[in-house]
Amino acid sequence: xxxxxxxxxxxxxxxxxxxxxxxxxxxxxxxxxxxxxxxxxxxxxxxxxxxxxxxxxxxxxxxxxxxxxxxxxxxxxxxxxxxxxxxxxxxxxxxxxxxxxxxxxxxxxxxxxxxxxxxxxxxxxxxxxxxxxxxxxxxxxxxxxxxxxxxxxxxxxxxxxxxxxxxxxxxxxxxxxxxxxxxxxxxxxxxxxxxxxxxxxxxxxxxxxxxxxxxxxxxxxxxxxxxxxxxxxxxxxxxxxxxxxxxxxxxxxxxxxxxxxxxxxxxxxxxxxxxxxxxxxxxxxxxxxxxxxxxxxxxxxxxxxxxxxxxxxxxxxxxxxxxxxxxxxxxxxxxxxxxxxxxxxxxxxxxxxxxxxxxx
Numbered sequence: 361x362x363x364x365x366x367x368x369x370x371x372x373x374x375x376x377x378x379x380x381x382x383x384x385x386x387x388x389x390x391x392x393x394x395x396x397x398x399x400x401x402x403x404x405x406x407x408x409x410x411x412x413x414x415x416x417x418x419x420x421x422x423x424x425x426x427x428x429x430x431x432x433x434x435x436x437x438x439x440x441x442x443x444x445x446x447x448x449x450x451x452x453x454x455x456x457x458x459x460x461x462x463x464x465x466x467x468x469x470x471x472x473x474x475x476x477x478x479x480x481x482x483x484x485x486x487x488x489x490x491x492x493x494x495x496x497x498x499x500x501x502x503x504x505x506x507x508x509x510x511x512x513x514x515x516x517x518x519x520x521x522x523x524x525x526x527x528x529x530x531x532x533x534x535x536x537x538x539x540x541x542x543x544x545x546x547x548x549x550x551x552x553x554x555x556x557x558x559x560x561x562x563x564x565x566x567x568x569x570x571x572x573x574x575x576x577x578x579x580x581x582x583x584x585x586x587x588x589x590x591x592x593x594x595x596x597x598x599x600x601x602x603x604x605x606x607x608x609x610x611x612x613x614x615x616x617x618x619x620x621x622x623x624x625x626x627x628x629x630x631x632x633x634x635x636x637x638x639x640x641x642x643x644x645x646x647x648x649x650x651x652x653x654x655x656x657x658x659x660x661x662x663x664x665x666x667x668x669x670x671x672x673x674x675x676x677x678x679x680x681x682x683x684x685x686x687x688x689x690x691x692x693x694x695x696x697x698x699x700x701x702x703x704x705x706x707x708x709x710x711x712x713x714x715x716x717x718x719x720x
Contacts, residue, residue, distance in 0.1 A: 383651075384471075384660055386662055387437050387469055388436040388467050388469070388676065390467045392417060392419070392435040394410055394690055395410065395411070396409060397413075397421050400495050400497060400636060403421060406421075407699075408713065409501070410448070411447065412601075414468045416428050420682075428442055428638040432682070434671065434676065435676045435679040437662060438670065438671070439668070439670070439671050443637050445468060447555075447599065447601060448621040449463075449465075449621070450553075450621060452605075452618055452619055455612050459692060460694050460695075461608075461693050463603050466602045467601075468599060468600070470598070475578060475583055491637070491641065492641055493566040496634075498572075501623040504706025504710055505706045523631055524540055525552055528548070532549065544617060557598070560575060560587060571634075575594075620697070625703075625710070643668070647665050650667070
């Protein structure tokens with residue numbers, strides 16, 4: 361792990377209490393690979409910005425469900441889950457030098473949650489496992505401002521509400537807080553970036569041109585009904601990534617927030633997440649149907665589900681991508697973000713550039 365012990369302990373404590381009614385919780389080691397590869401948005405080509413990728417190690421530009429199932433390890437906790445989970449990467453921009461440095465991540469927590477009126481606990485017919493080949497995204501890498509009145513309830517507003525994070529300040533004497541975009545202060549105990557995935561599916565398409573239209577959010581985001589256009593209720597995913605900001609604190613004290621996302625985003629609103637299903641589907645369906653009975657199962661302990669084989673931490677931390685397709689400097693200090701990503705402050709949507717049309 362990249363965190364010093366005290367920070368890791370805070371993260372472990374958060375995992376045990378943050379979502380007490382989570383159905384099960386899968387921990388993933390720090391990223392298996394960080395590179396400009398995105399087989400959902402940019403299949404078969406170098407993508408625009410650097411992502412942090414977790415999960416099955418047969419990750420590459422043209423991957424499919426079948427090739428992903430050929431992974432020889434996963435950086436996540438459950439052996440039957442060879443899915444990939446990824447998000448943009450956080451960078452520190454030194455306010456004195458203007459140089460960029462990659463921020464350490466403590467890994468990923470993925471919450472598989474039984475939500476919505478279709479769940480059997482709510483009197484419904486039950487939730488559905490992700491089918492083979494299924495993929496989706498939440499959020500928009502181009503976004504640079506908040507656009508909707510909270511509580512409006514449209515799919516666009518629910519999608520905006522799905523990405524809300526926390527500034528953790530345990531032990532500092534300061535009060536933590538939740539926010540959209542980026543915080544305005546140091547987060548002494550970590551920046552907790554959180555996103556929720558859609559939990560409703562049209563029942564037909566494994567993907568869509570915008571990677572969103574085949575799915576929809578529950579009517580109350582974390583509860584409620586699926587729209588009639590997307591009648592199949594899936595198990596709901598929530599991602600949490602905690603970034604360790606402590607090593608940079610002395611270099612920006614008294615100055616504006618200096619952290620940016622790798623997709624040219626200094627506002628925080630462009631953070632997003634992607635999911636490419638790599639589960640053994642019958643295993644996941646059995647877990648959905650049967651691992652919701654005992655107190656340990658209902659409290660989110662993944663080890664309490666007998667359908668799962670649990671990988672030891674030594675295995676998940678040692679798992680690395682079979683290939684790294686884009687080799688370039690990513691750690692810093694460096695004069696620019698990987699790819700062509702000049703910072704774009706909004707409030708209008710940003711332009712995503714390729715190297716062929718790069719303005720810098």
